[in-house]
Amino acid sequence: MRIIQYNDIVEQVSILCQEANVELGEDVMNAFQQALQTEKSETGRVVIEQLMENAEVAVKEYMPMCQDTGTAVFIVEMGQECLIAGGTLTDAINEGVREGYEAGHLRHSIVKDPLGRKNTGDNTPAIVHIEYVAGDSLTLHMTAKGGGAENMSDLKMLKPSDGLEGIKQYILDVVKVAGPNACPPLVVGIGIGGNFERCAYLAKKSLFRPIGERHREAEVADLEEDLMAEINRLGIGPQGMGGSTTALDVKIEVEACHIASLPVAVNLNCHASRHKQVVL
Amino acid sequence: MAKNITLPLERETIKDLRAGDRVHLSGTVYTARDAAHKRMFETIEQGGDLPIDIQGQVIYYVGPTPAKPGQVIGSAGPTTSGRMDKYTPKLLEMGLKGMIGKGYRNEEVKQAIIEQEAVYFAAVGGSAALISKAIKEVEVIAYADLATEAIRKMTIEHFPAIVIHDIYGGDQYEAGVKQFRE
Numbered sequence: 001m002r003i004i005q006y007n008d009i010v011e012q013v014s015i016l017c018q019e020a021n022v023e024l025g026e027d028v029m030n031a032f033q034q035a036l037q038t039e040k041s042e043t044g045r046v047v048i049e050q051l052m053e054n055a056e057v058a059v060k061e062y063m064p065m066c067q068d069t070g071t072a073v074f075i076v077e078m079g080q081e082c083l084i085a086g087g088t089l090t091d092a093i094n095e096g097v098r099e100g101y102e103a104g105h106l107r108h109s110i111v112k113d114p115l116g117r118k119n120t121g122d123n124t125p126a127i128v129h130i131e132y133v134a135g136d137s138l139t140l141h142m143t144a145k146g147g148g149a150e151n152m153s154d155l156k157m158l159k160p161s162d163g164l165e166g167i168k169q170y171i172l173d174v175v176k177v178a179g180p181n182a183c184p185p186l187v188v189g190i191g192i193g194g195n196f197e198r199c200a201y202l203a204k205k206s207l208f209r210p211i212g213e214r215h216r217e218a219e220v221a222d223l224e225e226d227l228m229a230e231i232n233r234l235g236i237g238p239q240g241m242g243g244s245t246t247a248l249d250v251k252i253e254v255e256a257c258h259i260a261s262l263p264v265a266v267n268l269n270c271h272a273s274r275h276k277q278v279v280l
Numbered sequence: 281m282a283k284n285i286t287l288p289l290e291r292e293t294i295k296d297l298r299a300g301d302r303v304h305l306s307g308t309v310y311t312a313r314d315a316a317h318k319r320m321f322e323t324i325e326q327g328g329d330l331p332i333d334i335q336g337q338v339i340y341y342v343g344p345t346p347a348k349p350g351q352v353i354g355s356a357g358p359t360t361s362g363r364m365d366k367y368t369p370k371l372l373e374m375g376l377k378g379m380i381g382k383g384y385r386n387e388e389v390k391q392a393i394i395e396q397e398a399v400y401f402a403a404v405g406g407s408a409a410l411i412s413k414a415i416k417e418v419e420v421i422a423y424a425d426l427a428t429e430a431i432r433k434m435t436i437e438h439f440p441a442i443v444i445h446d447i448y449g450g451d452q453y454e455a456g457v458k459q460f461r462e
């Protein structure tokens with residue numbers, strides 16, 4: 001058994017929150033660069049240039065790239081052979097979020113009760129998903145997920161007879177309805193299979209894969225590319241002003257499901273696709 | 281090329297703006313998002329006075345991050361405007377002339393924009409660090425208890441935006457998709 005200290009997790013989480021919100025990943029910057037070459041709309045290119053300049057200003061001034069510094073979402077890969085000393089994993093993550101959002105001058109965007117809507121004042125609670133893996137290391141994947149794109153996400157229990165065509169049509173519909181609201185260019189995260197709640201998780205999980213990295217299975221990878229091309233023919237474009245860059249990437253995760261079901265979830269992410277990870 | 285526009289908006293300026301125009305806005309705007317709109321709306325319903333005179337003014341839908349020491353404001357990009365749709369026609373009727381946000385407006389708002397001769401601008405969502413450079417002065421003037429959602433008076437300079445809805449019924453979201461759909 002390997003012992004990991006509670007305070008070490010707190011410290012790493014605090015750093016993750018701050019870095020994720022300020023430093024846009026290289027994958028997104030490369031995707032912007034590429035989009036600038038292919039975007040057909042002049043306004044679209046102006047928007048992309050503005051986003052690239054924004055990313056530079058954020059790092060230079062060390063300030064958040066977007067004012068919506070998001071819900072802090074974690075996928076934790078917890079080695080079966082590690083033990084946490086000094087408190088629970090969830091508490092450590094929440095304490096790290098509290099510290100990171102304060103130290104980084106990040107916005108507090110969480111309300112305690114969906115009806116009363118009083119701000120918790122420290123951006124907690126974080127959303128924490130734990131997967132158990134072999135080994136003795138602890139990997140924390142973090143994303144700061146903005147509300148604009150999250151609000152336009154959707155899930156549908158399709159019929160198995162709807163097939164691939166039904167799946168594609170549904171995904172295109174979700175992207176169309178979202179239009180400018182989700183801050184395109186988007187990263188479209190898709191879960192196919194599992195059950196009702198698992199499917200939504202798969203869609204979220206798919207967004208943790210870097211832009212440009214295809215699914216390990218050829219069939220799914222092809223579907224990602226197909227959908228990407230179809231989404232970019234919709235004409236929505238950067239910020240929905242019209243153009244050929246609606247998605248920077250499409251990510252799909254697939255899992256087993258019930259004989260009667262075909263769950264599909266679409267979790268939209270904006271261009272401020274903020275992901276960081278650390279291994280303890 | 282972007283047009284330079286001075287705020288508050290003159291009637292003549294509004295008449296010249298067309299959906300799709302890229303603009304640089306300079307002058308005064310007031311910030312308000314969900315909670316401030318809700319409170320203003322309740323005040324109006326109860327027959328009270330608004331904390332700001334919105335006659336002829338522009339509202340920017342934003343909830344900034346806290347300023348770091350030495351900064352005028354933190355990151356301050358637009359939030360989704362549709363959440364304010366419920367309150368907007370009333371404010372337009374009371375003389376509001378412009379809004380800056382991002383995303384779709386509903387039919388009632390689009391109609392009110394035409395009838396009341398106002399304009400809806402979109403700023404680039406997620407370019408909040410860059411936009412903060414265009415904000416020169418900030419003063420919280422009402423609802424300070426709402427923290428990031430308080431009403432602020434801002435002086436902006438060369439704030440980049442795009443006209444989405446004009447007084448002629450022009451709609452850049454619709455026109456853009458139509459032009460580039462394959």
Ligand code: SF4
Binds near residue numbers: 067272359407
């Ligand atoms: S959708 Fe993304 S880029 Fe747009 S405002 Fe929200 S967090 Fe920022």
